Amino acid sequence: MTAIARTWGRLTLPGKVVFTLVPILAALTVGLIAVIAIFGGAIWDILLANLGIVRFVIAVTIILLVTIPIAFLNIYLEMKVIALMNLRVGPDRVGPWGSLLSVVHGLKVLMKEDFTPTGADAVVFTWAPVVTYGAAVMTVLVLPFAPGLIAQDFNIGLLYFFAVGGMGVVGLLMAGWASFNKYSLLGGLRSAAQIISYEIPLTLSVVGLLILAGTMSLNGIVEQQSGWFTDWFVFRQPLGFLIFFIAATAEGNRTPFDLTEADSEIVAGFATEYSGMRFGFFFFAEYVNVFILSALAVVLFFGGWNAPFPFPAISIPIDLAAIGLPLLFLIALVPPIATLIFAAPFYLMRSSMRWWVALIVGFVLFNVVAGGLVFAWAFVSFDWVAGLVWFLAKTFGFVFVFVWMRGTLPRVRIDQLMGFAWKWLLPAALLNLFVTAAAVVVVGS
Amino acid sequence: MSLIPGFGMVRGMALTLRRFFEPKATIRYPEVKADIPPKFRGRLQLLYDEYGTLKCETCFQCAQACPIECIDMGGMDTKGRFHVHWGPPETYGERREESALRRSGRPVPDPAYTHFEGLDIRALDGILESFDHDPAHMLPILEATQAAYGYLPVAALKHISQVTGAWYATIYGTASFYGHLRFEPPSQAEQAAAMAARRPADADFMAGLGASLAGRPGGDA
Known part of the structure; x- marks a missing residue:
C-alpha cells in the first residue's frame, strides 16, 4: 500500500491524469467491444426497426453541431459587412480577414x-x-x-x-x-x-x-x-x-x-x-x-x-475502379509533381524567393486548384x-x-x-x- | 419622388451599399503609419529632462510664434500679485528667472550649469562701473567680463543681474546666444597659451583672440 502511495506521489500532474484515465478508457473500450460482440445483432435490429427515431436523433445532433458555425459565420458577416459600410476595415486580426474573430468571441463568452x-x-x-x-x-x-x-x-x-x-x-x-x-x-x-x-x-x-x-x-x-x-x-x-x-x-x-x-x-x-x-x-x-x-x-x-x-446535365465519366492499380501511383505521384509544377514559375521568375517558399506557394496553389476541381466535379456529379x-x-x-x-x-x-x-x-x-x-x-x- | 413611401429607405440602403464598395478610411496602424505633416507636433505638452526638471525655459518663443494663439502661458505678474495668462512676455519675468536659475543650478556635466563658486568681484565691479551699470550695454559688459576672467562664471552673471537690474534669464540668454562667450574656463593648453601670451602685452592677447574669432559677432573683443 505504501509502495503504491509513494509511486503515486512521485507522479507529475499529467502523469496522474494519464494513469487515471487510461484504465478507465481501456475498461470502457473493452466493455463496449464486448457489448457489441454479444448484443451487436440485437442492437442493430432494434436500430433498424426504429429507423425514424435514429434518423431524428442523428439529425438533431448534426443540426446542433451545425448551428454553431452558422451563428459564428453570421456574427462575422455582421461585424465585417457593417464595418465595410461604415468605411472601416472591421475585424482583420484573427484568422484570414479576421474570420476567426467570432470564434474568439465564443471562447471569451465561455470563459x-x-x-x-x-x-x-x-x-x-x-x-x-x-x-x-x-x-x-x-x-x-x-x-x-x-x-x-x-x-x-x-x-x-x-x-x-x-x-x-x-x-x-x-x-x-x-x-x-x-x-x-x-x-x-x-x-x-x-x-x-x-x-x-x-x-x-x-x-x-x-x-x-x-x-x-x-x-x-x-x-x-x-x-x-x-x-x-x-x-x-x-x-x-x-x-x-x-x-x-x-x-x-x-x-x-x-x-x-x-x-x-x-x-x-x-x-x-x-x-x-x-x-x-x-x-x-x-x-x-x-x-x-x-x-x-x-x-x-x-x-x-x-x-x-x-x-x-x-442546369445542363453534365456527367463526367470517372470510374475510379476502372483505373485499377495505377490509381495508387496517381495518388502518390500527382501531388508532388503538381506541387513542383506550380512552384517552378515562382522560383524561376522571382530570384529573391527561397526554394522552400516557392514549394509552399506551389503546394498551396495545387491544393486550391485540386480543391476547386474536386468541388466542380462534385457540383456537377451530385445533386x-x-x-x-x-x-x-x-x-x-x-x-x-x-x-x-x-x-x-x-x-x-x-x-x-x-x-x-x-x-x-x-x-x-x-x-x-x-x-x-x-x-x-x-x-x- | 419623396412622396413614394419607403423611397427614403431605398435611398439610404443605396448609400450604404455604395459605401460598402468604397475605399476604406482605416489606417492599419502597426503596419501602416499615418501620413503626418513634417511640422506636426502632436499634443502640446511640457517635457521633462532626465533630471526631472522642466525643459521649458519660459522663453515664450513658442507662444509668440504660434499663429493661432493656441499656446498660452500662465504665471504671476512681476509684483507677485495677480495670476495672469496673457500679456507681454515681460509679465512672466519671474518665471523665466526661476526656470533659468533652476537650469543653471542643476547637476549636469556642462560646466555652465554646475553649482557656481564664490568669485572675486572687484574686477567685475570695475567693469560695471565703467559701463555705468547700464543693462543696455550688456554685450560689452559680458565681453569685458570674459576678458577679465577668461570665461563667464555663473556668479559673475548673477552679480551683473543684481547690479544692473536685468533679468538673469536675459543675461543668460544673451551670453548663450553668442558663440564667443563661454561659460567654462578654456582648456588647460589653451589657458596656458593665453596666460603666456598675456604676460608680455594685453594687446597681443586681445588681437590673437580677435583673430581667432574673426567674422563672428563680437569678434573685435
Missing part, C-alpha cells in the same frame, strides 16, 4: 462568469436561453437544404416551423420575467407583444402561397419551384413576399424592429442580467434565427435549392452538392440583406411598430390572400 442576480427565479432564469436556442435549432429540422438533405420532411412543415419558431418568444419572456429587473421585464414584454403581432401577418402572408402550392411540406414547396427562376413563388406572390420579409425582420428582432434589445432605451432588454454562456445562447439564437428566416424566405419564395435556370451550394448562396444573400438593413435603418418606435403591423401589414396580407384565392377560383373555373 466569462455565469452570473445569476439575487432575487432572480434561478430555474426559469437558467432555462430561458435553452428554450430560445432550442426553438431556433428545432426549426432547422424541417428546412430542406438540398435534395434529400432534410432532417424530417413533415407534411405540415410550415406549420411546424411557425409553431416552434414562435416558442422562442417564450424563452425571451421567461428571461425577462426571471431576471428580476424592470428593463428585462420591459424587453420581454416588448418581444412578446411584437412577435405575437407580427406572427399574424407573417403567417397570413404565406397562406396565399400555400393555396398556390397546395402543400405545407417545405420540400414539396421547393420542388414546385423547379425550372427557370420565373417559377419562383416571389414572382407569383410579390406582395406576399414583401409582407413576409418585413414580418420576418420583426420576428427575428432585427433592425429596424429590434425593440426588444433597444440598448438606447432599455439597456439590453431581456438580456440585461445575462452574462457568460447563457447570454451567448441568446446571442447565438438571434443569429441562428437570422439564418433560419433567410432560409425560410429562400425556401418559400426563391426556389430553395433550385438553380435559377435548368445535393449543387443544391446545397445554391441554397446556401441564396440564404447568405438574404443574411447579407438583413445585415445591410441593420447597417442602414434606424430603429422604429414601439407605437409605430404596432401600428404598422395592425394597420398596414395585416390588411395587406388579407388583401394578398383574397386576391390569390379569387385568382385561383377564376383561373380554376
Whole structure:
C-alpha cells in the first residue's frame, strides 16, 4: 500500500491524469467491444426497426453541431459587412480577414462568469436561453437544404416551423420575467407583444402561397419551384413576399424592429442580467434565427435549392475502379509533381524567393486548384452538392440583406411598430390572400 | 419622388451599399503609419529632462510664434500679485528667472550649469562701473567680463543681474546666444597659451583672440 502511495506521489500532474484515465478508457473500450460482440445483432435490429427515431436523433445532433458555425459565420458577416459600410476595415486580426474573430468571441463568452442576480427565479432564469436556442435549432429540422438533405420532411412543415419558431418568444419572456429587473421585464414584454403581432401577418402572408402550392411540406414547396427562376413563388406572390420579409425582420428582432434589445432605451432588454454562456445562447439564437428566416424566405419564395435556370446535365465519366492499380501511383505521384509544377514559375521568375517558399506557394496553389476541381466535379456529379451550394448562396444573400438593413435603418418606435403591423401589414396580407384565392377560383373555373 | 413611401429607405440602403464598395478610411496602424505633416507636433505638452526638471525655459518663443494663439502661458505678474495668462512676455519675468536659475543650478556635466563658486568681484565691479551699470550695454559688459576672467562664471552673471537690474534669464540668454562667450574656463593648453601670451602685452592677447574669432559677432573683443 505504501509502495503504491509513494509511486503515486512521485507522479507529475499529467502523469496522474494519464494513469487515471487510461484504465478507465481501456475498461470502457473493452466493455463496449464486448457489448457489441454479444448484443451487436440485437442492437442493430432494434436500430433498424426504429429507423425514424435514429434518423431524428442523428439529425438533431448534426443540426446542433451545425448551428454553431452558422451563428459564428453570421456574427462575422455582421461585424465585417457593417464595418465595410461604415468605411472601416472591421475585424482583420484573427484568422484570414479576421474570420476567426467570432470564434474568439465564443471562447471569451465561455470563459466569462455565469452570473445569476439575487432575487432572480434561478430555474426559469437558467432555462430561458435553452428554450430560445432550442426553438431556433428545432426549426432547422424541417428546412430542406438540398435534395434529400432534410432532417424530417413533415407534411405540415410550415406549420411546424411557425409553431416552434414562435416558442422562442417564450424563452425571451421567461428571461425577462426571471431576471428580476424592470428593463428585462420591459424587453420581454416588448418581444412578446411584437412577435405575437407580427406572427399574424407573417403567417397570413404565406397562406396565399400555400393555396398556390397546395402543400405545407417545405420540400414539396421547393420542388414546385423547379425550372427557370420565373417559377419562383416571389414572382407569383410579390406582395406576399414583401409582407413576409418585413414580418420576418420583426420576428427575428432585427433592425429596424429590434425593440426588444433597444440598448438606447432599455439597456439590453431581456438580456440585461445575462452574462457568460447563457447570454451567448441568446446571442447565438438571434443569429441562428437570422439564418433560419433567410432560409425560410429562400425556401418559400426563391426556389430553395433550385438553380435559377435548368442546369445542363453534365456527367463526367470517372470510374475510379476502372483505373485499377495505377490509381495508387496517381495518388502518390500527382501531388508532388503538381506541387513542383506550380512552384517552378515562382522560383524561376522571382530570384529573391527561397526554394522552400516557392514549394509552399506551389503546394498551396495545387491544393486550391485540386480543391476547386474536386468541388466542380462534385457540383456537377451530385445533386445535393449543387443544391446545397445554391441554397446556401441564396440564404447568405438574404443574411447579407438583413445585415445591410441593420447597417442602414434606424430603429422604429414601439407605437409605430404596432401600428404598422395592425394597420398596414395585416390588411395587406388579407388583401394578398383574397386576391390569390379569387385568382385561383377564376383561373380554376 | 419623396412622396413614394419607403423611397427614403431605398435611398439610404443605396448609400450604404455604395459605401460598402468604397475605399476604406482605416489606417492599419502597426503596419501602416499615418501620413503626418513634417511640422506636426502632436499634443502640446511640457517635457521633462532626465533630471526631472522642466525643459521649458519660459522663453515664450513658442507662444509668440504660434499663429493661432493656441499656446498660452500662465504665471504671476512681476509684483507677485495677480495670476495672469496673457500679456507681454515681460509679465512672466519671474518665471523665466526661476526656470533659468533652476537650469543653471542643476547637476549636469556642462560646466555652465554646475553649482557656481564664490568669485572675486572687484574686477567685475570695475567693469560695471565703467559701463555705468547700464543693462543696455550688456554685450560689452559680458565681453569685458570674459576678458577679465577668461570665461563667464555663473556668479559673475548673477552679480551683473543684481547690479544692473536685468533679468538673469536675459543675461543668460544673451551670453548663450553668442558663440564667443563661454561659460567654462578654456582648456588647460589653451589657458596656458593665453596666460603666456598675456604676460608680455594685453594687446597681443586681445588681437590673437580677435583673430581667432574673426567674422563672428563680437569678434573685435
